[in-house]
Amino acid sequence: MSFGMGMPASTAATLGTMADSAAAAVAPRSRRYRPGPPDEVFFPVTPMLDMAFQLLAFFILTFKAPTAETHIDLYLPATPAALPSGPRGQARPSPSRAIDADLENDLLIRAEADDLGDLKALRLGEAIVPDLPALGSRLRRYTRLLGNRPLRVRLIADDRLRYEPAARIIATCSAAGITSVRLAQPGAIPALRGLPPRPGAGGGAR
Amino acid sequence: MGTRSTSMISPNLTPLLDVVLQLITFFMMLVHFGSRLEGSNRAVRLPVAPAALPGSDLTFDRLPVALDQRGGLRYGGRVLLGAAASAWWAEQAKIRRAGLELLPPGPSGGDELPTVVILRADRDASYGTVRRTLAEAQEQGFAKFSLVVLRREQP
Numbered sequence: 399m400s401f402g403m404g405m406p407a408s409t410a411a412t413l414g415t416m417a418d419s420a421a422a423a424v425a426p427r428s429r430r431y432r433p434g435p436p437d438e439v440f441f442p443v444t445p446m447l448d449m450a451f452q453l454l455a456f457f458i459l460t461f462k463a464p465t466a467e468t469h470i471d472l473y474l475p476a477t478p479a480a481l482p483s484g485p486r487g488q489a490r491p492s493p494s495r496a497i498d499a500d501l502e503n504d505l506l507i508r509a510e511a512d513d514l515g516d517l518k519a520l521r522l523g524e525a526i527v528p529d530l531p532a533l534g535s536r537l538r539r540y541t542r543l544l545g546n547r548p549l550r551v552r553l554i555a556d557d558r559l560r561y562e563p564a565a566r567i568i569a570t571c572s573a574a575g576i577t578s579v580r581l582a583q584p585g586a587i588p589a590l591r592g593l594p595p596r597p598g599a600g601g602g603a604r
Numbered sequence: 605m606g607t608r609s610t611s612m613i614s615p616n617l618t619p620l621l622d623v624v625l626q627l628i629t630f631f632m633m634l635v636h637f638g639s640r641l642e643g644s645n646r647a648v649r650l651p652v653a654p655a656a657l658p659g660s661d662l663t664f665d666r667l668p669v670a671l672d673q674r675g676g677l678r679y680g681g682r683v684l685l686g687a688a689a690s691a692w693w694a695e696q697a698k699i700r701r702a703g704l705e706l707l708p709p710g711p712s713g714g715d716e717l718p719t720v721v722i723l724r725a726d727r728d729a730s731y732g733t734v735r736r737t738l739a740e741a742q743e744q745g746f747a748k749f750s751l752v753v754l755r756r757e758q759p
Contacts, residue, residue: 443617450624457631464634466756468656472749475716476742515730534655557732562651564731565753569653581735 470565470572472579504552504580505540507533509567511559520567530570537574550578557584644724647672651727653753665718667696667746671725675733690740697744717745724752 505523512518520527527533541549551571555564571579648670670678677684677692684692700717721741725734738749 440614443621447617447621447624450621450628453628454624454631457628457635460635461631466754467650467752468755469722469750469752470653470656472738472751473747474738474742474749475747476745509731511731515728530655555731555735557730557735559731560727561725561729561731561734562653562727564734565651565725565727565751566653566655568751569656569753573655573657581738583735 470569472568472581474580504550505537507551507553507567507571509553509555509559509564511556511563515558515560517559517563530566533567534570534574537571537576541575548577549575550580551576552580552582554582554584647678648724648726649673649728650724650752650754652755652757654755656753656755665700666720666722668722668724669737671723671729671734671737673726673728675729675737677737689737693740693744693746697746701745715745716747718748719746720748720750721746722750722752 506521508519508521509517510519510521520529520533522533522536527536537549537551553564553567553571555567568579668679672678672683675685677689679692697717700719701715704717721738723734723737725737741749
């Protein structure tokens with residue numbers, strides 16, 4: 399019987415015995431082996447820090463404090479009622495433009511100005527509204543009642559009203575979930591009940 | 605003479621790097637490359653409307669204009685009044701229509717322009733002036749407007 403490349407069995411047994419004795423001789427030596435502390439692995443942080451400082455400098459230099467500006471989006475399609483250019487009843491709709499047929503269903507907000515241009519009176523439909531938070535809560539109630547149906551508002555304000563209170567009214571409408579706010583001229587609709595006609599508030603005042 | 609042993613002093617930069625990366629993250633979160641201040645004008649003091657919600661993203665084609673206290677339309681360093689402002693709106697609409705001719709008709713159809721007019725009107729301007737300005741733009745086919753307001757008074 400032979401192992402491998404013609405090696406007799408006795409030789410193989412002898413080799414096996416030698417290997418065992420060699421292992422026995424090495425084993426005590428390996429137990430005595432005391433490995434030293436591992437070499438410290440240095441990760442090169444400095445280039446990374448340089449890069450980080452560069453980035454930091456860039457962002458600090460381009461940093462702008464958050465602004466308080468925001469946008470109130472208005473969609474004002476050119477409809478006859480929304481166009482205050484011509485005299486009343488003579489608006490010229492372009493045939494290619496879509497015309498809303500139910501403008502009369504819009505909710506009316508009427509804002510009156512005093513002599514200084516500040517807001518004097520605010521009405522929702524024909525009801526007097528004390529202030530803008532009250533207007534907002536009523537509009538939110540309307541939007542809840544209407545559910546998914548869109549609610550549109552037409553703002554009819556005196557031309558001498560300052561823009562700031564007018565912008566606040568528009569912002570209140572937008573925050574209340576009004577889908578569309580139209581800006582109408584003061585004489586765009588007949589005078590509401592209880593509101594005497596104001597001088598200079600007639601139709602077509604442009 | 606004795607020998608002096610020199611040992612390399614290496615500061616631990618890892619905490620510093622941590623802090624710097626935190627700062628970078630902070631500024632990256634706050635960075636704003638948008639055009640929120642597009643068309644800003646020192647002659648115009650914006651109205652404060654606390655009820656205004658954060659605005660939506662604006663579209664690609666924007667036309668920022670400012671309206672000063674006297675009702676002058678400010679664009680590109682010029683102040684336009686009356687007929688000059690009307691002519692300017694017509695010119696802007698013509699320019700945009702000429703560009704739109706190259707594109708397929710949009711979903712809105714008609715002669716309504718997709719441009720968003722960003723209006724920065726002075727808080728002391730009259731509502732009538734703002735309304736007439738919007739109406740002039742409307743007559744030329746502009747239908748999408750964005751009124752710029754402040755949510756709080758800025759220092």
